[in-house]
Amino acid sequence: MAGRPRTSVGTVLTLVVVVGLAIDACVHFHLASSFTANRTRWLSEPELFRAEAAASLVAAVALLVRPNRYTILLAFLLAAAGTFAVVFYRYVDLGQVGPIPSMYDPYWAPPEKTLSAVGEALAALAALALLTMGRRGTGSAARRDG
Numbered sequence: 582m583a584g585r586p587r588t589s590v591g592t593v594l595t596l597v598v599v600v601g602l603a604i605d606a607c608v609h610f611h612l613a614s615s616f617t618a619n620r621t622r623w624l625s626e627p628e629l630f631r632a633e634a635a636a637s638l639v640a641a642v643a644l645l646v647r648p649n650r651y652t653i654l655l656a657f658l659l660a661a662a663g664t665f666a667v668v669f670y671r672y673v674d675l676g677q678v679g680p681i682p683s684m685y686d687p688y689w690a691p692p693e694k695t696l697s698a699v700g701e702a703l704a705a706l707a708a709l710a711l712l713t714m715g716r717r718g719t720g721s722a723a724r725r726d727g
Contacts, residue, residue: 588714594711595645595707595711597707598653598708599644599645601704602641602701602704603641604696604701608634608693610631612694613626613627613630621680622680626684633659633663637660640659641656657708657712660704660705661701663697663701664705670685671687
């Protein structure tokens with residue numbers, strides 16, 4: 582961390598982001614095989630779930646290793662996009678969009694889906710708070726650019 586002490590609030594928020602992304606990754610890896618039949622010619626839902634899980638793990642590790650506004654922004658974008666996707670596909674039957682299979686799932690079962698949504702939402706909110714703290718110059722990791 583280049584000698585800069587992190588605030589306790591910044592540390593807690595960072596941990597919330599990391600844990601939320603880790604939950605997201607675990608749930609997506611776990612549930613991926615449940616959707617093997619849902620595919621298009623180009624993509625399958627398990628491939629998308631595994632990509633989401635891998636990206637979340639990369640973002641979580643990057644935030645731990647090099648906490649700065651870019652890694653926080655990456656974590657925020659992944660967590661917010663994941664939250665949006667799970668809620669959107671819960672309520673909207675968009676159907677297949679190009680190479681992306683229809684991922685409409687009107688149920689909150691299995692319980693892991695709810696756990697993932699909560700983890701992603703908390704991670705997004707905590708990352709947004711870290712970004713805001715960095716702009717105000719309160720001593721958070723978000724102040725660091727490099």
